[in-house]
Amino acid sequence: MSERRERSWGVCYSAPWVLPVSAPPIREGAVVVEGGAIAWVGARAALPDELRVRxxxxxxxxxxxxxxxxxxHLDLxxxxxxLDGLPFFDWIRxxxxxxxxxxxxxxxxxxxxGAVEAVRAGITTVGDTAPTLASLDALxxxxxxxxxxxxxxGPHPDMAAGALEELAQRVxxxxxxxxxxxxxxxxxHAPYSTSEALYRGVSEYAARENLRLATHVAESADETxxxxxxxxxxxxxxxxxSLPLPAPALSPVAFLERTGTLALRPLLIHAVRCDAAxxxxxxxxxATIATCPHSNAWFGHGRAPVGAYEAAGIAVGVGSDSLASNDAMDMRRESSAxxxxxxxxxxxxxxxxxxxLQLDAAIGTLEPGKRADLAGFGLSDAAxxxxxxxxxELLGAPPRWTVVDGNVLMRGGALAGVAAALAPQAEAAAAAANRRLREWRARVTPA
Ligand SMILES: [Zn+2]
Structure with missing residues (x-):
């Protein structure tokens, strides 16, 4: 106890409802955050006296x-x-x-x-996929x-060595x-854009360098x-x-087995079209799955069998995919779907x-010992x-608080900290670029 007294003061966030996910909802609950970690969770009335908190x-x-x-894809x-209304193949091009x-x-x-938008949406962690370092820097x-x-x-096998070398430089x-x-x-990227040789090379490289791997797979009937x-x-x-076709596989997932990719516990993005095998x-x-229901519906790709995945014990999270094939970063809406x-x-x-994302040792629930990543949603007086x-109300309640590693990025609906400092310039520049891209689209696809 004396050791605890010597630590710096933590913050006790108390709210009418605390939903830890790992435990039942707590009426008049409290979460104590100390040094970026969760120190205590429980009913506010049960807060131990020795916790020195603000x-x-x-x-x-x-x-x-x-x-x-x-x-x-924050950079998109x-x-x-x-690109609204384009069929999948034309959309990719x-x-x-x-x-x-x-x-x-x-x-x-x-x-x-995009990162600021995530903060506004109560998102504290993003699994982002991008060709440049722009998303990394934004996060x-x-x-x-x-x-x-x-x-x-790189769809041609002859491109694999060069692509791998260039990837290693970026990494x-x-x-x-x-x-x-x-x-x-x-x-x-995906089995239709990346040769078997490059999948094999990246997989060996990722294993050697202890890098997490994600890939788009089993997204569409065209891919199958x-x-x-x-x-x-x-x-x-x-x-x-005149590109050489890969040898046929039984399915996109079977293709990933053949390249050694599946054995690395990759994050499988989409996985809409998977059978029992x-x-x-x-x-x-x-392996784990990021399901993106609204992006899949956007293209008419169908619905991923999420219930079957979860019944099989597979970890499934939800993704917005890029805002080029979605209109919001709403994780509760995606998960509801x-x-x-x-x-x-x-x-x-x-x-x-x-x-x-294999980050559940650190985040994902409100439990002592985990990092202090929190979201707060506004309730009606009655709720x-x-x-x-x-x-x-919870699944439609507006995001009001976003806290990452103990740092407040949104407070009562207003951006705070580094997010607040970056937002005005980034959002103005992004809006201007969006206008130019809409004009470009109007030029290349006359109405
Ligand atoms: Zn994607």
Whole structure:
């Protein structure tokens, strides 16, 4: 006890409702944060006297673990509303073409604006996938937690060695910018854009360098047609460009097994089209999944069998994907679309995402010893005062508080700290770039 007295003062956040996810909801609960970690969770009336704390009352707030966006492309935030209505294949080509339409500083502002948007949404951790270091830098600058997976592409096997070398250079640069909150990973993009040789090379490299790996897989019927038979629009593109087709695989997940990728416990992004054999392979490899229901619906790709994955013991988190194929970073909405009770929806958007990113030892629940990543959502007077947990309001309640590693980034609905300092310039630059991209789209696709 005396040891505790000598520590610096912590902060006791008390709220009408605290929802730890790892334990039942607490009426008039409190979370004590000390040195960036959670020191104590419980009913406020039971707060031990010896805890020396400064009190912060969160009126009409439900306090939860910070939301986890398990799959985003923060740097593509300025493409919001630009590529609406394009079929998947044309959309991918348009994303690539858009890269040259605005400058490097615009994509960096885009990533920062995306990170600020995450803060506003109660998101504390992001699993981001990007070809540049823009998202990594934005996560670090905004004080968010995350994994920045650096993307690599290359459909021709002859490109694999060069692509791998170039990836290693980017990783080396990125590792110099890692922080205790933000780690670097790698991401071979998808089976239709990345050769088997490059998947193999990146997988061996990631294992050697102890890097987390994420990949888009089993997203569309077009991808399955390509991987299993070399057909569909991707097969036609390979034929047009005289690219050698990969040997057929039974499924996109079977393709990842063959390249040695699945054995690395990768984060599988989308996984919409997996059969029972794929699900069993994912479960036995202890790979994890980021499901992106609104992005999948945007393209008409269908619905991932999330219930089957969870029943098989697979860790599933939710992702917004980029705002080029979604209109919001709303983790509770994404999780609701994947099904389940409100309790399950909240758990998937917090602990599920933490498990999918293999960060659940540090975050995902409100428990002593975990890092202090918190989100607070505004409740009506009635829900705040009610004797029953506010499940009926929680999934639509506006984000009001975002705390990462004990640092307050949003306080009562207003940005705070580093997020507040960065937002005005980044959001203005991102809005201007978005206008230019909308004009470009209008030029290249006459109405
Ligand atoms: Zn994606």
């Amino acid at each position: 009190h912060e009352r969160l009126e009409r707030i439900a306090l939860t673990p910070g939301l986890v966006n398990a799959h985003a 935030t300025i493409l919001r509303g630009v 348009a994303v690539v073409a858009a890269r040259d339409e605005v400058g490097d500083s615009d994509w960096r502002a885009s990533a920062t604006a 670090v600058a905004c004080g968010l937690r995350g994994i920045a997976y650096l993307e690599t592409f 080396a640069a990125a590792r110099g910018r890692e922080t205790p909150l933000v780690r670097v990973g790698v991401s071979p 047609a390509f991987v299993t038979r070399g057909e569909g629009p991707f097969g036609a593109m390979f034929a047009r460009r 794929d699900t069993a392979a994912i479960a036995s490899a202890q 994947a099904g389940g009770t409100p309790e399950q929806v909240l758990a998937r958007a917090t602990l599920g995402g933490a498990r999918a 705040a005062a009610a004797g029953a947990p506010p499940w009926h």
